Amino acid sequence: MAFDLPDLPYAHDALADKGMSKETLEYHHDLHHKAYVDNGNKLISGTEWADKTLEEIIVGTYDATSVAQSGIFNNISQLWNHNQFWEMMGPGDNKMPSEVENALNETFGSVENFHSEFAAAGAGQFGSGWAWLVKDADGALKVTKTENGVNPVCFGQTALLGCDVWEHSYYIDYRNKRPAYLDNFLKNLVNWENVASRM
Numbered sequence: 001m002a003f004d005l006p007d008l009p010y011a012h013d014a015l016a017d018k019g020m021s022k023e024t025l026e027y028h029h030d031l032h033h034k035a036y037v038d039n040g041n042k043l044i045s046g047t048e049w050a051d052k053t054l055e056e057i058i059v060g061t062y063d064a065t066s067v068a069q070s071g072i073f074n075n076i077s078q079l080w081n082h083n084q085f086w087e088m089m090g091p092g093d094n095k096m097p098s099e100v101e102n103a104l105n106e107t108f109g110s111v112e113n114f115h116s117e118f119a120a121a122g123a124g125q126f127g128s129g130w131a132w133l134v135k136d137a138d139g140a141l142k143v144t145k146t147e148n149g150v151n152p153v154c155f156g157q158t159a160l161l162g163c164d165v166w167e168h169s170y171y172i173d174y175r176n177k178r179p180a181y182l183d184n185f186l187k188n189l190v191n192w193e194n195v196a197s198r199m
Helices: 022-044 054-061 071-087 098-108 111-124 178-189 192-198
Strands: 129-135 141-147 158-164
Touching: 022 071, 054 071, 071 158, 098 111, 098 141, 098 192, 111 129, 111 141, 111 158, 111 178, 158 178, 158 192
Parallel strands: none
Antiparallel strands: 129 141, 129 158
């Protein structure tokens, strides 16, 4: 089966007053995300992966011993990552539900401590990659970071929140100031209701 580029769950300019411009979303979603969809579809066509789900392809093509993953993995995992990323952000006040706040307080000591740990993971990811809040199989929450397109699916974890720290995510709006982008993401962009639904 061929995968499609999902529509953004909001207009391209819906996050502009919250620190992510229309231009960024046009480039990031319409060009970068679309390229992962198109390239992923070409690479799996006629292979054993052609009728598998995104998650099955990710698990089946991930090589834990290699930094240089296959083209299939790289494109399909980035397709999956971006599908999640757009849903993890949103317009509106994005108030944090009490169940998320309580879980973050219990695990990290405070929401502020979580913010600091998540932002440090994203800022400390050398080169391209992602920062994540994940739930392990045992239900424990933790902050992780992954290189390139690697994601929590590879490790049997549930992705609760992810932030893309590839330069194309922030360079138009923040230039080389990745920490400022991460700070704004956490304070203004996260759709905490979506996070709650994943918990």
